[in-house]
Amino acid sequence: MNRQVKEKTGTLANHGAGTLYVVATPIGNLQDITLRALEVLRSVDHVVAEDTRHTRKLLSAHQIRVPLLSCHAHTSAEGLSRIVSLLKKGAQVALVTDAGTPGISDPGVALIQETLRHDLQVIPIPGPCAAIAALIVSGLDSQPFAFLGFPPSRGAHRTQFFVKYANLSMTRVLYESPRRLVRTLEDILDQWGDLRVAVARELTKVHEEVFRGTVSQALDVYREGTRGEVTLVVEGAPVASNGEVLQDASWKHALEAYLDHGDSVKNAVEKVQKIYRVRRRDAYQAALHLSRRKNEEPGEGGFS
Structure with missing residues (x-):
């Protein structure tokens, strides 16, 4: 018999058709799994996993035995339909x-979209996320920010990616594999x-x-390579005092x-020298002038 997971309000998740629970799991430390996630995983009829072998280890660590289904990048439309069919019949399913x-x-995300397309309920079970974890310890502005995912690995799509997001004035968060980290840092520096x-x-x-520093400093640190999945948090494009993103602005702006x-x-x-072709002497004199002018301006609410 299908089991329905009770929410903290004490009401059933739905009546009739099943529910897809989108369950966050640890990004490294197994102790980061939430009590609610464990409750859901113990109660559902099926767990849909990207890699069933990996998920089986997580479930075993918490003495959870539940049938596993696979949903990965190469899952066909028919494969998604089979999972949706289970939901339509009333099965409670967790996606990890x-x-x-x-x-x-x-x-x-493909299963989430397909489930919603059939007007079935999708409930989030929040938890760990590498992008958010990296953002909050980066020391950079966390609001607003843009999550860009993995850059394309090669070709014109990769070039277009860095050009497209070059002028975002908000903090940018990216994922990258360790073997492409240096190349991505080089592209960020260039674009x-x-x-x-x-x-x-x-x-x-x-x-x-x-690591916290500039892109060029990061390149010095990681030039010889590194291990482990990487999350990059990059500050937004410079913005002039009038609030405009410096797109084709002069080096003085x-x-x-x-x-x-x-x-x-x-x-x-x-x-500025890393982005524009300008003599150091000219840039330095201009910076001193701007700095003096800035210091001479009266502060808000202060005395002139």
């Missing part, structure tokens, strides 16, 4: 990914500039590491934006 939250750079970045590696695991963001004269000049 290998690590983190299903649907975030994860093939499970976005030598911005501040956090490189979060092996989050919640024994060898967790978060770029200088002003960096100084407005709190960079020192030295750091502002170095950043």
